[in-house]
Amino acid sequence: MTDIDPAAxxxxxxxxxxPVSQSTLQSMRIAKVFHDNDQPITSLSFDDAGEYSITTSSxxxxxxxxxxxxxxxxxxxxxxYGADLARFxxxxxxxxxxxAKGSDHALxxxxxxxNRYLAYFSGHEDRVVGxxxxxxxDSFLSASLDRTARLWDLRTPQCQGLLHLPELASAPCVAYDxxxxxxxxxxxxxxxxxxxxxxNYDGGPFSTFKLTGVLQAAAGNDAPIQWTAVKFxxxxxxxxxxxxxxxxxxxxxxxxxxxYRLMGHTPVVDSTGEEVCFTPDGxxxxxxxxxxTIYCWKLDATSPSQCVTLxxxxxxxxxLDVSRIVNFNPRYAMMAxxxxxxFLTLGSQFLRAYPGGQNLSDLTAKGTRLFGDHG
Numbered sequence: 001m002t003d004i005d006p007a008a009x010x011x012x013x014x015x016x017x018x019p020v021s022q023s024t025l026q027s028m029r030i031a032k033v034f035h036d037n038d039q040p041i042t043s044l045s046f047d048d049a050g051e052y053s054i055t056t057s058s059x060x061x062x063x064x065x066x067x068x069x070x071x072x073x074x075x076x077x078x079x080x081y082g083a084d085l086a087r088f089x090x091x092x093x094x095x096x097x098x099x100a101k102g103s104d105h106a107l108x109x110x111x112x113x114x115n116r117y118l119a120y121f122s123g124h125e126d127r128v129v130g131x132x133x134x135x136x137x138d139s140f141l142s143a144s145l146d147r148t149a150r151l152w153d154l155r156t157p158q159c160q161g162l163l164h165l166p167e168l169a170s171a172p173c174v175a176y177d178x179x180x181x182x183x184x185x186x187x188x189x190x191x192x193x194x195x196x197x198x199x200n201y202d203g204g205p206f207s208t209f210k211l212t213g214v215l216q217a218a219a220g221n222d223a224p225i226q227w228t229a230v231k232f233x234x235x236x237x238x239x240x241x242x243x244x245x246x247x248x249x250x251x252x253x254x255x256x257x258x259x260y261r262l263m264g265h266t267p268v269v270d271s272t273g274e275e276v277c278f279t280p281d282g283x284x285x286x287x288x289x290x291x292x293t294i295y296c297w298k299l300d301a302t303s304p305s306q307c308v309t310l311x312x313x314x315x316x317x318x319x320l321d322v323s324r325i326v327n328f329n330p331r332y333a334m335m336a337x338x339x340x341x342x343f344l345t346l347g348s349q350f351l352r353a354y355p356g357g358q359n360l361s362d363l364t365a366k367g368t369r370l371f372g373d374h375g
Contacts, residue, residue: 020279020333025296026314027347028335032070034342036063041325041338042100043085043274047092050331054095054112055342056083062097063342064112067334070344076115081108085131089138089154094118096140096154098128107131107142109154121152123159129171129272130229136180139198143174149185151201163201173230173242173273177253184239184253186230193230193239193256209256211241211249229273233282238299240285242273248287252303259304262297264311266290268322279328284313286335288323294337318343 039058046053046067053065060082064074082100089096093113099105105128107121121142130143138154143165149172151161165172166187173186176198183201186193191212194205212225229242232253241249246267250260266289268275275288285297294316316337325338335345 020281020283022298022313024333024347025284028316028333028345029347030318030343031334031346032344034063034065034072034344036072036075036342037061037340040322040340041342042272043097044325044327044336044338044342045087045095046327046329046331046336047088048090048330049092050329050334052088052092053327053336054086054088055325055338056086056097056100057340058082058100060100062086062095062112065342065344067329067332067336067344074112076110076112078108085128087131087133087140089133089140096121096131096133098131098142100127105144105146107152119154119157121157121159123150123162124148130174132174132176134176134180135178139180141174141176141183143172143185145171147172149174149183151198161201163196171228173227175230175232177232177236178234179236182236184230184232186227186241191225193241193251195253207254207256209251211251211256211258227273228271229276231273231276231278233278234280235282238282238303240276240278242271242276243267244271247309248276248285250285250299257303258307260297260299261307261309262287263309265293265295268324272324275324275326277327280330286326286328288319288326288337290322292319292321292323292339293317294319294323294326316345 037057037059041055041057043056051068053067055063060077060079062076062083066073081102084098084100086095086097094111096109105124109119110117124144124146126144126146128142128144133140140152143149147165149163150159153160176183181198183196193209195207196205226244227241228244231240239251239253248262251258265287268290277286287295295312296314297310298313319339321339323337327336333347337343
């Protein structure tokens with residue numbers, strides 16, 4: 001069996017690169033399934049090169065996977081504090097992660113190479129529900145149920161910046177833009193998104209979008225907004241607002257105009273936002289669901305003149321439980337999805353060459369169908 005050639009699946013400007021298209025997504029098939037967790041996976045992160053992924057689980061474990069060769073490389077445990085929201089730094093051997101239990105809400109900086117803690121970042125007084133590395137340097141951003149967002153730097157344990165958020169009935173959501181110059185803070189209860197200059201955040205937001213009325217009018221009801229994550233597209237022009245309700249939303253990140261409502265899925269109960277992502281080119285949005293199905297919506301390259309409600313373009317079936325994790329590899333034509341099992345999915349042209357791949361006929365016999373036309 002030959003090795004997969006990942007260069008053929010990168011998303012860079014390469015003559016061999018495969019564009020992310022409807023046909024590409026519909027050709028994707030399960031290449032490997034890992035049964036390493038006793039309880040649901042709670043987060044998944046790829047390193048910058050797309051060669052490794054790290055997961056956390058409710059069973060207090062962290063698993064490091066080699067995505068190129070489809071292998072589990074290491075299992076670590078965080079028994080005392082639990083583990084959640086694991087993110088690679090810009091070094092593929094190091095991660096940061098949040099506690100999942102207890103009263104110690106410090107963030108932990110861990111070398112997975114030798115299972116050694118490099119630093120602790122203390123300051124939050126309640127559970128951390130958002131954690132993101134800057135795309136450009138060693139700073140990172142956290143958000144907590146203590147109604148604060150904090151800026152940090154891996155080189156020092158002291159908090160570099162503190163932002164107080166309004167009193168919340170739902171968890172705060174934060175995210176960096178692709179250039180690392182701006183971050184967004186979304187408060188779902190009030191339907192408000194605030195954009196901050198990373199170098200002048202204490203001067204207040206430079207832009208604020210109040211979307212409650214627009215979203216409720218589009219939904220045809222006055223139900224409260226419950227966002228669980230906010231994410232920028234790769235070009236920074238659009239914001240994805242992940243919702244615990246029956247519609248995710250796409251907003252213009254400059255004007256705050258509501259562009260799309262993504263519907264037709266079964267929302268995840270107790271959503272954390274880890275179940276929804278953009279593809280690396282920003283053309284598609286993928287979402288997990290309570291029934292285990294993965295849904296895919298296609299966005300137009302040009303923004304619509306008024307809000308458009310989209311139904312799924314295609315779907316993925318195969319999870320026997322809630323699909324709580326959905327993430328697309330930043331470099332290769334690979335998607336990772338998870339319930340308590342982790343699924344690595346590839347374009348069908350790479351299946352034969354993928355080391356350790358499962359026999360597709362076995363998966364078909366079990367009823368697994370990947371990205372068929374919706375309906």
